[in-house]
Every structure is written in C-alpha cells, then in structure tokens.
Amino acid sequence: MRTHSVLRTSTKLLMPPIMLFALYVQFHGDYGPGGGFQAGVIFAVAFILFTLIFGPARARRVAPEWVTTPMCALGVLLYAGVGVATMLLGGTYLDYNMLAHDPHHGQHLGILLVELGVGLTVWAVMVTIFLTFVERHAQREAAADPDAEEDGHA
Amino acid sequence: MPSLLSQNLPALQVVLPLIAAPLCLFLRPPKLAWLFALAVSGAAFAIAVALVGAVAANGAFNYEMGGWAAPWGIEYVIDPLDSFMLCLVTGIATLVLIYAGPSVEAEIPRGQIPVFYVLFLLCLTGLLGMVATGDVFNLFVFLEISSLSTYALVAMGRDPRALTAAYRYLILGSLGATFYVIGIGLLYMMTGTLNMEDLARRIPEVGETRTISVAIAFLAVGLALKLALFPLHKWLPGAYTHAPSVVTAFLAATATKVAIYVLVRIFFTVLGPIDAFQTLPAAMSETQVVSILAILAMLSGSAVAIFQYNLKRLFAYSSIAQVGYMILGISMASITGMTGGLVHMINHAMIKGAVFMALGAVILRIGACDIRRLDGLGYRMPVTMAAFVIAALSLIGVPGTSGFISKLYLVKGAMEAQNWVMVTAVLVSSLLAVIYIWRVLEVAYFRAAPADAPKVREAPLVMLAPLWILALANIYFGLETTYSVGLTEAAADFILNYVPGEGPTWEHPLFDDGHGYGADHGPGHGGGHVPEAEQGAHAPGVDL
Numbered sequence: 001m002r003t004h005s006v007l008r009t010s011t012k013l014l015m016p017p018i019m020l021f022a023l024y025v026q027f028h029g030d031y032g033p034g035g036g037f038q039a040g041v042i043f044a045v046a047f048i049l050f051t052l053i054f055g056p057a058r059a060r061r062v063a064p065e066w067v068t069t070p071m072c073a074l075g076v077l078l079y080a081g082v083g084v085a086t087m088l089l090g091g092t093y094l095d096y097n098m099l100a101h102d103p104h105h106g107q108h109l110g111i112l113l114v115e116l117g118v119g120l121t122v123w124a125v126m127v128t129i130f131l132t133f134v135e136r137h138a139q140r141e142a143a144a145d146p147d148a149e150e151d152g153h154a
Numbered sequence: 155m156p157s158l159l160s161q162n163l164p165a166l167q168v169v170l171p172l173i174a175a176p177l178c179l180f181l182r183p184p185k186l187a188w189l190f191a192l193a194v195s196g197a198a199f200a201i202a203v204a205l206v207g208a209v210a211a212n213g214a215f216n217y218e219m220g221g222w223a224a225p226w227g228i229e230y231v232i233d234p235l236d237s238f239m240l241c242l243v244t245g246i247a248t249l250v251l252i253y254a255g256p257s258v259e260a261e262i263p264r265g266q267i268p269v270f271y272v273l274f275l276l277c278l279t280g281l282l283g284m285v286a287t288g289d290v291f292n293l294f295v296f297l298e299i300s301s302l303s304t305y306a307l308v309a310m311g312r313d314p315r316a317l318t319a320a321y322r323y324l325i326l327g328s329l330g331a332t333f334y335v336i337g338i339g340l341l342y343m344m345t346g347t348l349n350m351e352d353l354a355r356r357i358p359e360v361g362e363t364r365t366i367s368v369a370i371a372f373l374a375v376g377l378a379l380k381l382a383l384f385p386l387h388k389w390l391p392g393a394y395t396h397a398p399s400v401v402t403a404f405l406a407a408t409a410t411k412v413a414i415y416v417l418v419r420i421f422f423t424v425l426g427p428i429d430a431f432q433t434l435p436a437a438m439s440e441t442q443v444v445s446i447l448a449i450l451a452m453l454s455g456s457a458v459a460i461f462q463y464n465l466k467r468l469f470a471y472s473s474i475a476q477v478g479y480m481i482l483g484i485s486m487a488s489i490t491g492m493t494g495g496l497v498h499m500i501n502h503a504m505i506k507g508a509v510f511m512a513l514g515a516v517i518l519r520i521g522a523c524d525i526r527r528l529d530g531l532g533y534r535m536p537v538t539m540a541a542f543v544i545a546a547l548s549l550i551g552v553p554g555t556s557g558f559i560s561k562l563y564l565v566k567g568a569m570e571a572q573n574w575v576m577v578t579a580v581l582v583s584s585l586l587a588v589i590y591i592w593r594v595l596e597v598a599y600f601r602a603a604p605a606d607a608p609k610v611r612e613a614p615l616v617m618l619a620p621l622w623i624l625a626l627a628n629i630y631f632g633l634e635t636t637y638s639v640g641l642t643e644a645a646a647d648f649i650l651n652y653v654p655g656e657g658p659t660w661e662h663p664l665f666d667d668g669h670g671y672g673a674d675h676g677p678g679h680g681g682g683h684v685p686e687a688e689q690g691a692h693a694p695g696v697d698l
Binding site for chain 2: 080081091
C-alpha cells in the first residue's frame with residue numbers, strides 16, 4: 001500500500017471531515033436526525049478507513065486495546081449512570097427533568113449525556129470488532145508468510 | 155431514601171444488572187468478578203421478592219420510564235405473571251452464580267472470566283427486561299440483549315464445537331428475533347402503537363385484517379424458534395451440550411422459559427382481545443396445530459434422548475420434550491391447563507437447573523459426562539449423584555416431587571377438555587423419560603467403578619450447596635404447592651381474563667386533539683409521540 005499515494009493522500013484528506021461530521025451528528029442529534037448510534041458508527045468509519053489503508057498496527061497506536069475495551073463499558077455506564085442520577089434526584093429512571101432547575105435544560109443535558117454514552121460505546125465496539133478480525137487475519141498471514149506485510153489488507 | 159428505592163423497584167430490577175455488567179469488566183481478579191456478579195444477582199432477587207409482595211398487596215402496577223406517560227413513553231408493567239417470572243429468573247441466576255465460581259475457573263480461560271460475568275449479567279438484564287417491560291419494541295431490544303450475550307456465552311465452551319453450536323444458535327436465534335420484529339412492525343402499522351396495553355385496546359378494530367393475520371404468523375414462528383418448539387428446536391441440543399456448564403444450567407432454567415413467557419404475554423394479553431391463540435395458529439378448537447406440535451415435541455424429544463451418550467445432550471433433548479409439556483398446557487387455554495403449563499415452567503427450571511448443575515460438577519471432577527465413562531459414579535460422587543437422582547425422579551414425575559404436580563395439572567387440564575390424546579401423550583412421554591433416566595441410574599448405581607478408576611473428590615461446597623437447594627426445592631414444591639401453584643394460578647387467571655384498561659382520558663398537551671387519530675396516522679402524528687425510528691435513538695433502554 002506504500003506506493004498508492006492517491007489512496008494514502010485522499011484518506012488523510014477524508015479523515016478530518018468524517019470525524020467532524022460524526023461530531024456534528026452526535027451533538028446536533030437532539031435537534032435533527034442523528035444521535036449517538038449514528039455518530040459512533042461514522043466516527044468508527046474514520047478508523048476503519050485508516051486501518052484499511054495504513055494497517056492495523058498503526059491504527060492500534062491511536063486506539064490501543066486499553067482504550068477501546070474500557071470505552072465499551074464506559075459508554076454504558078454513562079448512560080445507566082444518568083438514569084440512576086435521575087432516580088436519586090427523585091424522578092423516574094431517565095427522567096431528565098430532574099437534572100436541572102429548568103426542565104428544558106434538564107432534558108437537553110440528559111439527552112446529550114445519554115447520546116454521548118451511546119456514541120462512545122458504539123464507536124468502541126465497532127473499532128474493537130473490526131480490529132479483532134483484521135488482527136487475526138494479519139497474525140495468520142504473518143505466520144504463513146513473513147514477507148506478506150507489504151501488501152496490506154485492503 | 156426507602157421510598158425513593160421502593161418507588162423505583164421495577165426500573166432497578168433491570169437497571170441494576172445493566173449497570174453492574176460494565177463495572178464487572180474492570181474487576182480483573184476472577185474471584186472479585188464472581189463475588190460482585192453474585193452480589194448483584196442476589197440484590198436483583200431481593201427486588202423481585204419485594205415486587206411479588208407489592209403485586210400481591212396492590213395488584214398490577216406500572217412504572218413510567220423517563221416520566222413519559224404510558225402509550226407514548228415506555229412503561230414497565232408488573233403484574234402477577236411478571237412478578238413470578240422475575241422471581242424465577244433472579245432466583246435461578248443467584249443459585250447458578252453461587253455455583254459458578256469453581257466451575258467457571260475450571261472451564262473458562264483466566265483472562266476471559268471478567269468478560270464471562272459481564273455477559274452473564276447482560277443476559278440477566280435482557281431476560282429481566284423482557285419480563286418487566288410493557289412495550290413490544292422494548293421487549294425486542296431486551297430479547298436481543300439477552301440473545302446476543304447468550305451466543306457469546308455458548309461460544310465460550312471449551313470444545314471447539316461450541317463455536318459451530320453458537321453459530322447455529324446465532325443464525326436461528328436472529329431469524330426468530332427478526333420474525334418477531336416483523337410481527338410487531340405489522341402490528342404497529344395497523345395500530346400506530348407499541349405499548350402492550352394500548353395494542354390490546356386497539357387491536358379488535360383491525361383484528362380481521364390480513365395484515366394482522368400475517369403479523370400473528372410471524373410472531374408465532376419467531377417466538378417458537380426462540381423457545382425451541384418442535385420442528386424449530388435444532389439450535390438447542392448443540393448449544394446446551396457445548397456451552398460451559400454454568401451457562402447450560404442458566405439457559406436451561408431461564409432462557410426458554412422467558413421465551414415462553416413472551417409467547418403467553420403476546421398471545422394472551424396483547425392479542426388476547428381477538429383470541430389470536432385460539433383461532434389463528436389454532437389450539438384447542440380448530441386445527442390444533444400448537445397442541446399437535448407440543449405433543450410431537452414431547453414424544454420425539456424424549457425418544458431421541460434415549461439414544462444419547464453425552465448426558466448434556468441427553469438432557470438437552472429432554473428439555474425439548476419439557477418445552478412441549480409447557481406449550482401443551484398453554485395450548486389448552488383453560489385455567490387448569492395454563493396453570494399446568496406455567497407451574498411446569500417453575501418446576502422444570504428447578505429440575506433442569508439441578509440436573510445441569512450436577513452434570514457440571516461431574517465434568518469438573520471426571521472431565522466429561524459421557525455415559526460410557528460414568529460406571530459406578532453413584533459411589534464415586536455420592537452427594538452430587540443423590541441430588542441428581544432427586545431431580546431425575548422429579549423429571550419423570552414421581553409423586554412427592556414437583557414434576558408430579560405439573561403433570562397432575564396438565565392431565566387434569568386435558569381431562570377437563572376431554573382430550574384423551576393429550577392425556578396419553580403426557581403418560582407415554584413420562585414413560586419414555588423413565589427409560590432415559592434409568593439408563594443413567596443403571597450406569598451410575600448398578601455397575602461397579604472400573605478398578606483402575608482414579609479416586610475423585612466431591613465437588614466443592616459452593617457448588618453442592620446450590621445444587622442441593624434446587625434438589626430439595628423439587629421435593630418441597632412437590633409437597634407444598636401454595637407458592638408455586640398459588641402464584642401461577644393467579645397468573646393464569648389474570649392472563650386468561652385479561653381486559654385492557656381504559657385509555658388515558660386526558661388530552662396530551664402536544665396533540666391537536668387527544669383521540670382523533672385512526673390507524674393510519676398513529677397517535678404520534680401531533681409530534682408528542684416519538685415515531686418508531688426515532689424511538690430507536692431516544693427512548694430509554696432502546697439504543698444500546
């Protein structure tokens with residue numbers, strides 16, 4: 001893949017807008033179409049594209065296992081934690097009205113946090129699943145043919 | 155604080171294991187993860203018992219998620235059927251988790267043990283959510299949570315064949331779930347609502363349409379796949395045989411039971427007002443498809459079990475037969491029959507829980523549970539095998555054990571309906587059970603252990619204690635039926651005489667008018683209700 005400079009350059013160009021769009025989908029999700037799930041997937045797509053072009057080893061430098069695995073759990077904890085917080089504040093589970101003095105602000109804050117949790121988990125799970133498969137493949141290839149590193153996995 | 159706790163019990167029932175599951179991932183030492191999971195499921199059991207008390211005192215009640223009122227938001231409904239199911243699932247989960255410690259350490263690679271407990275708690279979350287929720291789409295989400303974690307749990311078995319078994323389970327289970335979601339999609343199309351009570355209220359208007367008939371067909375097939383009703387049972391033997399022992403005990407005692415619960419819930423309450431179960435995939439009155447399938451399951455499951463060598467596989471086939479008993483009882487659609495079917499759910503959970511726990515102990519000490527290697531086992535592991543014998547007798551239905559009670563009610567129900575085929579089928583299937591149980595007992599007690607057999611110790615106490623609790627529960631519930639039959643009779647009565655409550659009488663502030671919308675608009679037209687696609691993203695409990 002080292003010789004494919006068009007692919008490498010266009011990937012580098014595409015990565016920032018993809019990530020930015022993911023963030024837009026994430027934080028604009030309360031007003032328009034979108035939300036945590038979609039944003040998490042789009043954000044993961046940036047990583048997957050990167051892995052396809054530059055290989056799993058470099059992707060793992062950005063998203064090492066000790067980051068992605070706890071992230072899977074952290075997102076769920078954030079989501080469930082907001083629910084528990086609203087219960088402790090006297091509402092029902094996920095009653096965002098309790099989160100601020102003004103119910104409007106409460107709803108806003110609640111959905112923001114919950115969607116953030118969803119986004120984190122979805123991103124982490126997508127990246128984990130993809131890298132797990134790719135790394136298995138890479139290991140097997142490396143075991144079968146030590147020179148195979150050059151041609152990547154596209 | 156106490157009131158804060160008690161008013162949120164229905165949510166906590168599901169949320170507690172949900173929030174505990176990711177926490178478990180951070181507990182690296184296996185012992186710690188085990189004790190944490192055990193504490194959580196013990197607490198969940200306490201909540202379930204409290205809910206039984208609350209329902210017994212005040213009748214069914216609901217809980218609005220996120221403060222959104224019922225037909226628009228997601229509500230949790232706890233009625234007599236729910237409360238006993240919650241008790242059953244959490245009780246079995248707690249016993250299985252007590253038992254899990256040594257067995258999991260022996261069968262799962264050390265690094266994966268925290269993940270194992272994460273998946274176990276997620277599975278528990280899913281099962282509890284399916285029972286507690288009052289919303290058909292939310293039910294689908296929990297169905298997927300429990301199924302997906304179950305596939306991974308099955309795949310953790312030591313045997314490489316666990317992977318193919320899990321894969322087969324994944325494919326068939328996903329088919330079942332897809333059929334279910336197509337079914338509720340069609341219901342939503344016709345009624346514009348996903349709330350169970352609201353569906354029951356609106357369904358009679360459109361009950362005659364072909365769309366609803368198709369929806370019922372999809373729901374019936376999808377759920378039959380999930381609960382492993384005969385011809386759709388092929389995922390079950392492999393999954394039970396190759397899964398880790400703890401998982402087999404938990405699945406056999408809860409997963410198919412909850413699927414049966416969902417069948418009862420959908421067909422007798424959501425679709426109850428149009429008598430979907432009695433008329434379409436007909437039961438007693440017309441073509442009797444369901445009863446015939448149940449009878450075939452009872453006979454074929456028991457007959458196939460006779461020829462198995464692997465004991466886990468043997469009892470997996472026996473489980474298929476037992477699912478047949480439960481469905482037979484339910485298909486009678488009478489109070490006695492329904493009670494028989496539901497009480498057999500409890501009793502079979504105790505029987506199979508004990509049986510698979512005993513087999514897990516045998517695997518821990520002997521290394522396998524192939525019938526050809528178990529000569530004289532009754533003398534080598536007397537305490538384990540004694541509990542196994544009690545559970546096995548209960549499986550046959552010997553008087554004085556809980557299995558007898560369920561068969562008594564099934565036969566009573568069949569006699570009430572004057573259906574002698576059913577009576578005969580129950581008796582014949584029980585005789586077949588005698589044969590396969592006898593094969594095991596003969597090997598274990600009437601043959602001497604081979605002279606060169608290494609001495610084996612009994613299983614550790616933490617495994618024997620829950621095993622014996624279940625074995626003794628089999629005897630207790632065989633003699634004293636106030637709780638098992640009492641609870642299920644209340645549940646059967648509630649289910650068969652279910653009438654949806656009145657709809658909300660107040661006008662929703664966001665609606666143009668409170669009740670002017672027909673089936674083609676749905677109640678969400680005014681903007682207050684969250685339409686289906688968005689509900690996926692915003693409603694509590696849906697998006698994970």
